Amino acid sequence: MSTEDVNQLRPLLWPREWSAEMIPVIPAREFGCVVMAETAPEVAAAAAQAGLRVIPINGGKLDAPEGVTVVNDGVWAKVVRARDDPTSTEAGPTGLPWIDSNGWRIQLARAQSKGKTPWVRFGPPPQEVLRAGAYQIAVADCEANGGRWVVELDAELSRGMAAGNGAARDMWQAIVQAVAFYRDRPPLREAPGAGARMGVLSDFSGENELMSHEFLNLIAREYVPVRILMKPDAPPALEGLRLVVYLDAQPMPAAWTQALSALVNSGGTLVTTRSADPKLGSGMRTVPGLEYQIRTVGQGRIAVSLEDFDDPWRVATDAHVLLGRSHDLVRQANAGSMNITYAAARDRRHARLELVSYSLQRALNPVTLTCHGQFSKAMFRSCATPAAAVPLAIEYGRTAVYLPHFTICGTVDLQA
Amino acid sequence: MQTPQCSRRTLVTAGAAAALSVVRPAFALAPTAPVSVARCPAYGPGVLPQLETMFDQLGGLGRLVKGKTVAIKLNLTGRADSRIHHIPAGRAQWVHPDVIAATLQLLDRAGAHRVRLLESPWSSAEPLQEFMSWADWDPRMFISAAKRVEFENTNFLGPARHYSRFQVPGGGYMFDGYDMNRAYEDCDVFVSLAKLKESPAAGVTLSIKNLFGCLPATIYGDGAGEKEPSKWPRGGRGIMHSGSRNPSGWKEKQPSSPREPGYRIPRIIVDVARARPIHLAIIDGIETITRGPTPRRDTKHLKPGLLIAGTNCVTTDAVCTALMGYDPMTDRGTPPFETRDNTMRLAEEAGLGTRDLRRIEVLGASIASSVFDFRKADPR
Known part of the structure; x- marks a missing residue:
């Protein structure tokens, strides 16, 4: 497979609870492949017929395609709740909420593998009732940093989907929506961190x-x-x-x-x-x-x-x-529960900012970004909204980008 | 205007002691001083001439600052990345850089030897210039505004070998003294440059409340050492709000007093204002927020379009309180002091100045013509 082809793959770990009849649920365009620990022949055949590549796990080791590096020690991406008060967040040393993210692991894995696309393995936390947004965050945390989450559904969701449960299907659609969002964005040649100082x-x-x-x-x-x-x-x-x-x-x-x-x-x-x-x-x-x-x-x-x-x-x-x-290439306001990944094109006339909000709650105030340099246009798209121009202003020589309210994830493309 | 002509240390202690001796025991005799009020609809080049007129009304800056080292305690509360909607901190909860730069220019013109900008940035020992840059400000705008401008982060020890000890003359409400960064001692003239804001702990955040930020988080912060100051500031000053423990080096005078911020904070800030007297209070009320001191749920952005200045922190804060639509003579139970004591009453009783508007000469725009009612703008 070419690098471009590999980059189009979004792996889904085939749930044990599923049979071959579930293959049509997986949109081949969005995912392109399924990862299977135990490959039943009828499932593999159905997957191939549906245009899904089957990637095996042999002896617990994912047999990664060419151009892919596997990160096995991923974490469930989230804002960490305070131990003594689940309604509030654990503050990190930053004073901002403490966030568990795979962003740095992905960027390190890419550097260590000389540019391969990291596929990150982690599963839903046990004994936690997850909302659709939590799955979307897991997708976004990896994608925003140039990696791919090996999507892993919890047993209840897998069973619910197999049983045709409406709520489970809605949750699955939310996951597909997040995967499609990242797959369908215009590609950027530069990797996250490009242009760093x-x-x-x-x-x-x-x-x-x-x-x-x-x-x-x-x-x-x-x-x-x-x-x-x-x-x-x-x-x-x-x-x-x-x-x-x-x-x-x-x-x-x-x-x-x-x-x-x-x-x-x-x-x-x-x-x-x-x-x-x-x-x-x-x-x-x-x-x-x-x-x-x-x-x-x-x-x-x-x-x-x-x-x-x-x-x-x-x-x-x-x-x-x-x-x-x-x-500072980018500064944020009101994005304390978010991480921001920055990549600038070589000509510095374009830059992309990936935002992931790890809080499932809507922020009190919308996010403002101020960016180094002067840009004339900013397009914002999110998981839930199509690309649209957003207002810009020059504040003390920097370009201020005024974003609308959004949840989970968004991308800002800046143009000089 | 008063002209400080003695040594810095003498000035700090004697100024407060003199004020105290004037008023006790009858606070009705608390000193008064005029307050200048100006309408200033927007930030920008109009700020400087407006401030110049106000300082002239107060008797001119030259008599106060010529040849002197001036320290300005700024009001840059909380983190720089907190905005109400998309409005930058300077147009909301922080003093605006145009007001700071104009003040610097006017101090320079008046012959100040050097001007030091002081603030204790949130949970940080980074240079103050870096903290300002976080808010997208360019510190060069201040450096170029006067001949000798210095910056100091006062949230920790900084370049000094030890903290300066400020005793409250005659004893304080909560503590008999406070330890602060040496920059608060190494100055001849002390300016509190604050924002026209409300405060959940003190009712209003004006020139006196601004001094809460003089207290280094290494001693008064949540991460401070219990027996000695910590090296680095961490977190806010929760222990001062709650009274959960003493800061290192000091014992609270009334450990059985209420453990509520509305009781503690007004007393602490009056103590600090007595220990480290303010010579000039300047209040930026051009744009601000309700329900300060930082943006929170239901906070609204306001444009009162006001600048206020005075040489007495109590008279200045009293006029500001009136301009916000409140009565500075009211107390706990009445807005904005629903669950808190009136700082100005405590300051008045301590002899810092009067809050009685009948005894305060207002120069420039009148209070009646300039009131911007915070509760009408943001009913609660």
């Missing part, structure tokens, strides 16, 4: 795994798009980056030191932990509120933490401050 360098494994994974998770809540840089790889061109944070405790490889020295010499910033200090630069200053020693190198600077990195939230927020909010 912050790079994150790590091997993302071993003793560096916790810090690097949590950093990616939390920097997303700062609404800062990042470009993931894999330490084991040779340094790529770093154009567009204004700051690179090196998260690992070990000294960086010589090739990376050289590449990042060039970035810093030309005006960029390198952030690193004390134990990985490349000992470059001269002069030394500190900034109140930041526990870093800042040295000048060429036209740029190196910020070396005074202590070893230990709190990923502080590292993420400090990196944001060191980058400077003037480099």
